[in-house]
Amino acid sequence: MKLLVIYGTTEGQARKIARYMEDVLQDAGHKVAIADATEEPPSPEDYDGILIGGSIHMHQYQSAVAHYITRHVAALNKIPGAFFSVCLAVASDMDEEHREAQKITNDFLERTGWKPLMTTQIAGALKYTQYDFFKRLIMKMISKKEGRTTDTSKDYEFTDWDQVKQFASEFVNKGSQAS
Ligand SMILES: Cc1cc2nc3c(=O)[nH]c(=O)nc-3n(C[C@H](O)[C@H](O)[C@H](O)COP(=O)(O)O)c2cc1C
Numbered sequence: 159m160k161l162l163v164i165y166g167t168t169e170g171q172a173r174k175i176a177r178y179m180e181d182v183l184q185d186a187g188h189k190v191a192i193a194d195a196t197e198e199p200p201s202p203e204d205y206d207g208i209l210i211g212g213s214i215h216m217h218q219y220q221s222a223v224a225h226y227i228t229r230h231v232a233a234l235n236k237i238p239g240a241f242f243s244v245c246l247a248v249a250s251d252m253d254e255e256h257r258e259a260q261k262i263t264n265d266f267l268e269r270t271g272w273k274p275l276m277t278t279q280i281a282g283a284l285k286y287t288q289y290d291f292f293k294r295l296i297m298k299m300i301s302k303k304e305g306r307t308t309d310t311s312k313d314y315e316f317t318d319w320d321q322v323k324q325f326a327s328e329f330v331n332k333g334s335q336a337s
Contacts, residue, residue, distance in 0.1 A: 159206040159330060163192040164199050166212035166220030169289075171282040172244040175317060179209060179242075179326040186330060195222035202233045207333040209326070210274075211242035213282055217262055219243070227270040238333030239274035241267060242325065249281035249316040250304050275332050278325045281316035288313070 161183055165176035173194070180192045193199035195212070202208050210227065212219035227234065247259035259279050267274070284301065286294055287310075298308050307314060 159334060160189045160204070161191070161330075162200060162202060162205040162208045163190060164195050164208065164210045164223070164226055165192075166195045166223035167244075168213060168215055168220065169283070169285050171285070171315075171317065172211050172213040172242075175242065175244060175280055175322055176209075176211060178319060178322050182323050182326040183330065186327065188330065195220060195226045199226060202230050202237060205237060207238040207240075207330070208234065209240045209242065209329060210272075211244060211280075214243065214245035214247070214259065214262055219262075219266055224266070224270060227272045231271045234272050234274075238329070238336045239272065240276040240278075240325070240329040240333075241272070241274045242322075243277065243279050244282040244317075245279060246282055246284065246300075246304075246306075246316065248279040249306075252304070255304070275336060276325070276329055278321070280322060280325075281318060283316060284314040286310040286313055 163176050163180055165172045167173045176192055180190045183190045212223035243263045245259050247255040263277055284297060289297060294310055298310055302308050
């Protein structure tokens with residue numbers, strides 16, 4: 159299949175995840191293009207399937223991801239699609255946090271009108287060393303509330319790479335049946 163991966167990112171984790179998906183899909187023999195949603199990404203029209211993702215910051219995805227989807231929604235709904243959401247809520251022990259993340263995804267997709275075949279929540283990263291003072295403070299407070307580490311001298315990655323691989327593989331199986 160000829161596939162397109164589009165991502166939105168603020169601190170780079172969704173890009174890392176998108177690139178990992180690109181590798182998984184290429185290893186499975188597919189032709190893959192990848193683009194940042196902010197950098198004039200190609201239109202979905204020339205592709206057999208698309209994976210789009212973004213990360214949650216203050217309950218929202220990057221606006222470039224929303225713009226891409228709303229601009230191309232008619233074409234997107236004609237090909238198999240998957241949406242991946244990167245956040246920290248899914249790494250929490252609290253079910254309420256998981257439900258909240260899924261609600262953000264559901265509401266976002268409903269607003270755009272895109273109906274992907276699959277969606278997933280992928281745990282992101284806490285990049286304390288890359289945040290500015292205020293971001294570090296906010297993330298430390300949230301982490302404390304949720305029982306996560308508050309040692310800001312290091313970064314922490316929660317991404318389950320096997321889950322990412324499985325999601326990408328499952329998408330091409332479903333996508334090839336649907337197209
Ligand atoms: C300022 C800020 C706000 C965030 N808000 C949320 C949030 O509302 N919900 C959530 O689950 N994760 C939140 N996160 C965690 C990010 O989704 C997580 O760090 C993710 O890995 C970021 O991906 P990126 O590097 O692609 O931007 C926030 C992170 C930052 C720095």
